[in-house]
Amino acid sequence: MRQATFFVIALVAVISALGLVLRRNPIHGALFLVVNLGCVAVFYLILGAEFLALAQVIIYAGAIMVLFVFAIMVLIPGRDETGPDPLRPWRLLAIPLGAVLLAEIGLILISSVVRRGGSPATAPASIVPVGSAESLGRLLFTDYLFPFEVTSVLLLAALVGVLALAKRRSP
Amino acid sequence: MIPESYYTGLSAILFTIGVVGVLVRRNPLVIFMSIELMLNAANLALVAFGQRFGSPDGQVLVFFVMTVAAAEVAVGLAIIIAIFRLRQRLSVDDLSSMRW
Numbered sequence: 001m002r003q004a005t006f007f008v009i010a011l012v013a014v015i016s017a018l019g020l021v022l023r024r025n026p027i028h029g030a031l032f033l034v035v036n037l038g039c040v041a042v043f044y045l046i047l048g049a050e051f052l053a054l055a056q057v058i059i060y061a062g063a064i065m066v067l068f069v070f071a072i073m074v075l076i077p078g079r080d081e082t083g084p085d086p087l088r089p090w091r092l093l094a095i096p097l098g099a100v101l102l103a104e105i106g107l108i109l110i111s112s113v114v115r116r117g118g119s120p121a122t123a124p125a126s127i128v129p130v131g132s133a134e135s136l137g138r139l140l141f142t143d144y145l146f147p148f149e150v151t152s153v154l155l156l157a158a159l160v161g162v163l164a165l166a167k168r169r170s171p
Numbered sequence: 172m173i174p175e176s177y178y179t180g181l182s183a184i185l186f187t188i189g190v191v192g193v194l195v196r197r198n199p200l201v202i203f204m205s206i207e208l209m210l211n212a213a214n215l216a217l218v219a220f221g222q223r224f225g226s227p228d229g230q231v232l233v234f235f236v237m238t239v240a241a242a243e244v245a246v247g248l249a250i251i252i253a254i255f256r257l258r259q260r261l262s263v264d265d266l267s268s269m270r271w
Contacts, residue, residue, distance in 0.1 A: 014185070020192060055237060064207065067245065071251065098190055101190060106183060151235060162246055166249045
């Protein structure tokens with residue numbers, strides 16, 4: 001049952017990712033990406049990471065994609081990517097390159113599985129609820145306190161930088 | 172129980188699709204969305220590995236990746252809008268003025 005769920009959602013995720021890459025209209029691409037992010041959130045749920053699944057939906061599907069759709073609406077980029085492409089042969093080179101990359105990653109994964117002998121190194125500790133907000137928050141405010149604080153500085157810097165970039169300069 | 176090799180395989184496929192999207196598309200917005208796809212694929216692998224070893228450290232990393240991705244998207248979209256205001260066109264092929 002669990003495996004069937006996994007395969008169905010994996011199929012949806014791959015198809016939506018392909019839709020993002022292949023569709024010409026950026027709005028369609030953004031909606032496909034929302035579907036893909038939802039699929040990843042479901043995977044987080046299956047893996048027992050409830051807090052991350054909710055954060056994924058709120059941050060990615062909620063905040064980031066709204067920003068993307070807003071930018072697409074502002075820029076109205078429906079008329080580019082329609083003309084003839086002067087670099088088309090070079091772009092088609094990307095498909096064999098992607099196949100080679102996938103083969104490389106697969107090879108590394110398979111070889112690591114073979115080297116480990118296929119047996120799990122430790123017992124799968126799925127009994128411990130490692131994905132709860134409590135354990136995550138405890139870790140975030142003890143071991144990872146410094147990166148957490150640096151993140152706030154990063155967000156502040158991004159805020160100021162975006163304001164400076166997007167301000168319309170008065171002539 | 173689903174073995175974590177399934178998750179890493181799916182993560183590899185999604186990451187490759189993201190790479191191909193960055194290489195093939197001409198619209199900088201779509202390129203940005205492909206980068207988000209790649210970040211998500213890496214996040215999925217992180218959570219799967221963290222769950223495999225029963226430690227929540229992988230999830231903390233994913234949390235940081237999400238935060239940095241949010242900051243990155245905000246700055247990147249501001250840059251794209253500034254470029255669009257300057258040139259009234261939006262294609263990565265036009266942006267070669269900084270090319271060596």
